[in-house]
Amino acid sequence: MTSTLAGLTALVTGGASGIGLATAELLSEYGADVAVLDLDPAAVRAPLRGFTADVTDDDSVRSAVEETARQLGGIDILVNNAGTGAAGTVADNPDEEWARVLDVNVLGIVRVTRAALPYLRRSAHAAVVNTCSIAATAGLPQRALYSASKGAVLSLTLAMAADHVREGIRVNCVNPGTVDTPWVGRLLDAAADPVAERAALNGRQPTGRLVTAQEVAAAIAYLASPAAGSTTGTALAVDGGMAGLRLRPEPQA
Numbered sequence: 001m002t003s004t005l006a007g008l009t010a011l012v013t014g015g016a017s018g019i020g021l022a023t024a025e026l027l028s029e030y031g032a033d034v035a036v037l038d039l040d041p042a043a044v045r046a047p048l049r050g051f052t053a054d055v056t057d058d059d060s061v062r063s064a065v066e067e068t069a070r071q072l073g074g075i076d077i078l079v080n081n082a083g084t085g086a087a088g089t090v091a092d093n094p095d096e097e098w099a100r101v102l103d104v105n106v107l108g109i110v111r112v113t114r115a116a117l118p119y120l121r122r123s124a125h126a127a128v129v130n131t132c133s134i135a136a137t138a139g140l141p142q143r144a145l146y147s148a149s150k151g152a153v154l155s156l157t158l159a160m161a162a163d164h165v166r167e168g169i170r171v172n173c174v175n176p177g178t179v180d181t182p183w184v185g186r187l188l189d190a191a192a193d194p195v196a197e198r199a200a201l202n203g204r205q206p207t208g209r210l211v212t213a214q215e216v217a218a219a220i221a222y223l224a225s226p227a228a229g230s231t232t233g234t235a236l237a238v239d240g241g242m243a244g245l246r247l248r249p250e251p252q253a
């Protein structure tokens with residue numbers, strides 16, 4: 001894939017950490033000129049360009065997207081990756097938390113895409129990739145709010161793909177399983193027994209290990225690239241087999 005993105009420009013939200021940072025770095029390695037939009041882009045290093053914005057604030061999104069397009073000379077690829085988590089059953093999260101998480105995970109995509117659309121329409125290779133989740137397609141315990149937000153991301157991906165296909169804009173999403181990022185590190189640190197919690201998360205994946213941020217980045221880069229020119233309205237699972245496989249228990253030694 002080296003140089004497959006030469007001459008293209010990309011904007012990655014939540015690109016200062018984890019999956020977003022790995023994606024921004026890979027798109028850059030493949031030849032794209034890449035901007036990162038994040039609450040705190042201080043960790044972003046050249047040749048990546050960091051822009052401060054909060055996806056819950058329409059004014060900050062519009063200014064960051066316009067400045068990105070000005071500096072890059074347009075936007076061909078948009079990766080809507082910024083997201084936040086929540087734990088609990090349907091009984092556990094107050095209305096304010098529902099509003100906050102849906103604001104970041106769902107409306108964040110709406111705001112950034114809305115601001116980027118005029119530039120995407122001018123591109124000959126326009127692609128949007130949303131970071132969705134296994135939580136959109138499998139019932140996970142203690143993830144009612146987060147799953148509802150990612151279910152909305154999956155449906156929004158399909159609707160956006162339909163609306164913009166005739167404008168030449170492809171829209172897809174990736175559905176990662178549990179990925180070894182700073183986010184999951186924070187969840188493990190907060191667990192009563194982090195070692196047992198990590199073992200449980202590893203054991204939930206048929207591959208027996210967490211997904212790497214680089215593996216998710218590779219899937220996003222493929223969907224974003226002209227090589228995927230006939231692929232739109234799809235969800236690509238990067239989940240160690242979690243969504244599709246039904247294994248028998250491992251035989252006891």
Ligand SMILES: NC(=O)c1ccc[n+]([C@@H]2O[C@H](COP(=O)([O-])OP(=O)(O)OC[C@H]3O[C@@H](n4cnc5c(N)ncnc54)[C@H](O)[C@@H]3O)[C@@H](O)[C@H]2O)c1
Pocket residue numbers: 013014015016017018019020037038039040053054055056081082083084104108131132133134175176177178179180181182183184
């Ligand atoms: N880590 C996992 O197991 C996993 C699994 C499936 C899906 N995801 C999704 O992947 C995406 C990235 O997760 P990650 O694990 O890399 O997390 P992370 O915490 O390492 O990175 C998230 C980035 O998003 C930024 N961000 C958060 N809120 C923002 C806002 N309002 N405006 C702008 N930027 C904001 C943060 O500053 C951070 O840099 C999220 O959408 C998450 O739901 C993660």
